[in-house]
Amino acid sequence: MLTLVGKDQPGIVAKVTSALFAAGCNLGETSMIRLGDNFTVMMLVQSADGDTQLREALAPVLKALSLVLHVDPVEAGMHKRPVPDVCILVHGADRTGIVSQVTSYAADAGLNILDLESDVGGTEAEPIYILQIEGVAAQGVDAIRNALTPLQADGVKVEVRPIETMIG
């Protein structure tokens, strides 16, 4: 698992992935997204070489783009993606603790998070917070909806809905 963080600029993905390709690496699942002014990359990479060779191969690109690299060895193998069956949407006036409350209540109601994204929008004076979560509801969607309902009272809008996947 490679983690790369740095100031966003055009061409990061192309340069990093080209360097990996040239080093004979194979890309798996990746998440590449801008957070604030930073570009963040997390990649599952398969490499015949070890950690050291990988770092050497990436060194010129990292230097040119001022990227910080972190490498974690992880278990290899074909992934098995759990299918999310619940989607949680939360938005409201920005205040501390929203994510913590939503995820704690939901975890107690059986939620396993597969994907979480949050964003701050609105104006400087009145920022709003938007949180989207997808996951597996081990105790059912209603259990999560019931667990999160009390948060509505705090001026936060919470919507919990099933994700129905049509397999055909």
Add this chain to the structure above:
Amino acid sequence: MSVLDILVYPDERLRQLSGPVTAFDGALQGKIDSLEETRLAGPGAVGIAAPQTGWFERVLIVDVSGRKKTASHGHLILVNPEITEWEGYAMGREGCLSVPDYTGNVVRAEKIHLDGLDRDGNPLSFDMEGFEARAIQHELDHLDGLLFLDRLVSRRQDLFQRKNYK
């Protein structure tokens, strides 16, 4: 009857255009039975289209009646199906027996009118909506050599867009 092998993407045969059924004979009945058996063997599949099994004729099976709170016309075997009307659109999550271990968001018509034939060649006609209409559109795509992968929209754009704007 037998469980048939499912063609798996990127098998080029999934891109093939399937032709109309012309003979409603015993051979057709046998193939339909095997197609259904194959669908039932697939994990959680509500539908299957003939070309997914390497049979390139316009036949599909959809059955969403096992789902709670889902509008349904029951178990449907459709020969030479054709969508003649579309209305509205909705985003939904799809997976496919021919694309294992991946699901993604696809925009489909919310309501459709469907004409076709049953397994004996008698005309059928349905107005459908929601999950069932989605399943039909997904399977009908297979008859035209299309996969849901061809229609993917970003997972990250799911937010606020589930409602149907008409």
